[in-house]
Amino acid sequence: MFSKVNRENTHAIKWEKYKHQSLFPMWVADMDLASPEPIQNALVERMNHPVYGYAHPWASLNESVVNWCAKQYNWSIDPEWIVWMPGVVPSFNLACEVYGKKGRVIVQTPNYPPMLQAAKLQGCESVELPVTWQNAQWQWDWQTLETELSHPDCHLFLLCNPMNPHGAVLSAEDIHKLAQLCQQYEVVLCSDEIHCDLILDGTLHVPVSSIKAIKDQSVTLMAASKTFNVAGFGCSFAIIPNASMRRAWQARANGIMPDPNFAGMLAAEVAFTECHDWHKALLTHLKNNQKRVADVINNLEGLSFKPQAATFLAWIESTDLKTPLAPHFIKAGVMPSEGVFFGNPLNVRLNFGTDVESLDHGLAMISSYWQQKA
Template sequence: MFGPVDRAGTHAYKWERDKGKNLIPLWVADMDLASPQAIVDALSERARHPIYGYTHPWPSLNQSVVDWCQQEYHWAIEANWIVWMPGVVPSFNLACDLLAKGGRVLVQTPNYPPMLQAAERQGGQTVTLPVHWHNDGWQLDWTQLEAEMAHPDCHLFMLCNPMNPNGAVLSALDLAKISALCQQYDVLVCSDEIHCDLILDPVQHHPAGSIAGLEDISITLMAASKTFNVAGLGCSFAIIANPRLRADWQQRMADLVPYPNFMGMIAAEAAFSSCKGWHTQLLSHLKGNRDLIDSRINRLEGLVYRPQPATFLAWIESTQPGLALDEHFIKAGLMPSEGKFFGQADNSRLNFGTDRATLERAMQLFSDYWQQNRPWES
């Protein structure tokens, strides 16, 4: 089911950017795996109608999200809490513009570039909160988090959960701590959960808006785009329970934020209503890919990979400061996402959302290069 797919001629940015450089692209976070047939069929059927005009969300689309949240997260939401958006990135930029009041925006690091850049782009200040490896997991520094929330110019905590790039998932206890601090210091949460449907291990993802105390002070951002590989269709949604906050959000986006692509909404409804079996098989495939990277990278001296429960992204750490790990992946014939853009220049992110044979070839190329050149000794 998850074999190789030739993306030549599709203008795929992942493949076009470095075309002709003989590099296996394992960087930007879209998968080289075919979307479910139910989505292909739904898009094909709609494309046969010859008018592609303005299209607003419809009841069965909203109900598919309501049902999915109940099925996957035991989260009972109302259909009118859903605000359809053209993407998660414009959504958290809108959150910075609307809620940060030009002040300090808390963001954990490492994190993917658009989230690190959003506060400044909307006239605020990014305050980074490094996560640390502690007790066999990535942990927030709770002392630092409280100190930053207590700052009078802090109004917004932008959370990425599951975390990109490291794939960690915050526990219910973690989120309860965040809830208590946000209530104490009057800080709102905007939670980017675009990878929440990519949980590879038997752990439970808890949406921010489902946590006691966060219901009225949070915006939960989700999409079908990463999980079902439809990111190019420009569609996501914000779940906002608080009616005043939702009204403010909708007023701020009016005539500023474009409607989501109607084909993206069609894909989302098909994904959430007709693709559960495919989704289950995808998770199994990605877990096998993750475990393959674990077995190959962690036998190489000078490198550490800590497999995490979520996403199709692997955060590879160098044990040698200043090693320029990105350069070595490129020399080996792989294009990673460069760690410097995530706030940690010594590390690299690999996208393992591909077929098994391609990933095997990529790991063999890198292992051969690393063992032959022994860059950790230089």
């Protein structure tokens, strides 16, 4: 089911950007795995119709999201809460503009570059909340967080959960604690949960807007794009329970934010209604891949990988505080995502969302180089 796919001549950024440097790509966060057959078939059928005009979200599309949230998270949502968007990145940028009030926006670090950049791009001040390894888990300092939330000019917290690049999932207890603090200090909580359907070990994911304490001052961002490998279609959705917040969001988006691609909406509906078995098989495949990465990386001197609950991304740490890893991975012939763009120049992020043959090829290149380097 998850065999090797040749992506040549598909204009794939992941494979095109570094091909002239002969670097094996294990960087940008899309998978080298074929999307589920039901999605492929639905897209082929639709593309056989020769008119590709405008399309607005339709009732069964919204219903597919409602049913998915009920099944996956035991979360009952109203279809009216759903706002379809052309992507999660424009969505949290919009959140900064609508709810940030040109003030302070909290964002955890390390984090993936678009989220780190969003507050400043929208004229706000970015306030970094360090996430560190404590008590056998990735976590922030709660006192530091409360101090920042209590600042009179703080209006928004951009959360990434599951975390990118760590892959950690906040516990239900921590999500409820965060929700209560945001409610107490009247800070809007906007949560990027694009990887929430890629939890590999059964850990419970709690969408922020499902929590009563924060429901009316929250935005939950989701998509089928990462899980079902359809990111190129530019389609996501925001779940905004509060009608006033939703109107403000839609009013600011009007005229500047395009509607999602109709193919992306079609792919999302099929993903959420017809691809449950594929989804389960994917999680098993990725869990096995994650173990392969850990088995290799943790046997190489100076490298450390702490497998987490979610995503197809591995945050690989340098245990030598003077040795950035990216130049060495590149010398090995592998292109990772460089840690400097995530807020930590020592580490790298490695994408293991691929077939076993390709993964083993990349890991063998890293291992061979490291053994020779030693």
